[in-house]
Amino acid sequence: MEAKVKDRIASWSERWNTGNTGWHVAGVNHCLMEYGEALLPSGSRRRVFIPLCGKTVDLKWFYDGGHEVVGVEAVEKCVLEFFAENSLKYVTETLTWAKVFRTECNRLKIYCCDLMDVELEALGKFDAVWDRGSLVAIYEEDRKKYAALMKSLLTPDFKYLLSTLVYTPTESFNGPPRNVPTELVEELYGDVCKVEVLGSQEDEGRAKKWNLKFFTEYIYLLTPKTQ
Template identity: 60%
Template sequence: MPIADDLWDKAGSPTPVPFSSPPTAMSVAGRIETWTQKWATGRTLWHKNDVNYALLHHETLLLRSPGLRVFVPLCGKSVDLKWFYDKGHTVVGVEGVEQAAVEFFSEHSLNYKTEQLTWAKLYKTNDDRLNIYCCDMFKVDIATLGKFDVVWDRGSLVAIYEEDRKSYVSILKSLLASDFRYLLSVTQYTPNENFSGPPRNIPTELIEELFGEICKLKILEKFYWTEEDELIARWSLKSMDETIVLLTPKNSP
């Protein structure tokens, strides 16, 4: 179920941009086709060319040592992948639309090779340090992906259908190394009959419910928009918050 990476306008000063979704009753195959069509017709307003501000603000909390393994779910062609890679880490993304992977390597002038697996098509750099698996997020081979020290989740949990959240979180939990750092960007607002996402409303209480068994939460930043913002008004919302949350092992200091 491919969802691209960025929901907001600028790295330093986030501004909401349109992000429409297929109908909620659509099958997984239908969802993939819908997002494939968006990429094919250039309707990817969510994709931006700046490294996300949360990574820049909280790099030291997230990247605590060299040579980490980083996972970016539903990655699109996010420039954040290259940012992690340039810092010397091993980066793995999962994306449902193959065009996004091709464009990523082309736009960054990265030589790459491909490999057809039974469950995905793999695009990877020649040094094997940057990998994008093109597949259904819910059919990933967990053993092949391995464990990750860092997860960067932006535009992913907020886009997952409500009925898929527990399955999604179960997959993410299974990929976490023992001393992981999981940086999560979520939107928080009161849904109404005109707008319920994506980006979907992910209250802090829901994060606790989904991850609290193994994680402790720390809110790092919040950004606020009110109905004075044109897009918030168009969605008939009173306000919307973007909240940056750091998840760490429950037993960590």
């Protein structure tokens, strides 16, 4: 398993180094623009977690909104590019398990490390999670561990915005991004979360690119499950 983890990180690092980053978008994610209010109640200041954040400008969108933002990313190159491209000054700190990049005001941090190796106490708890491209990127065998990790980081009144992709895998394409149907979301999170589908959108372009019958993005809001 350790060898597979190292291989995974090396694989993503190579994709960043060669510019093979089709998942990265230059602007704020469209789902966040459309459904961000569901994640961030009006007038509130939230502590937001973005797993496998890359160099997404969504980090700065939350930061500019006055929130405290924490990301985790294994590839240092894109962390450095995020701060440079957004003209944000930063300081660094080296921990035993991660290298931390943070703004001088300490309101935006990115931990450079393997997500599965984070120290939960160091990260703390989060009011909000924005998961776009994280659950669909990890290995299938890591999903239960991933979901357990994410659920352990939530405050009692959390809101969790999750974007997944649904398609029928083929021999020529089975991800990443990987197929994550609603039933799997329920299986992974339904023990502690109410799972609500906010919307869906067909992506005919990527369906055609990968010769798939359909390719659908789903957006979910996860909230505390009432007994």
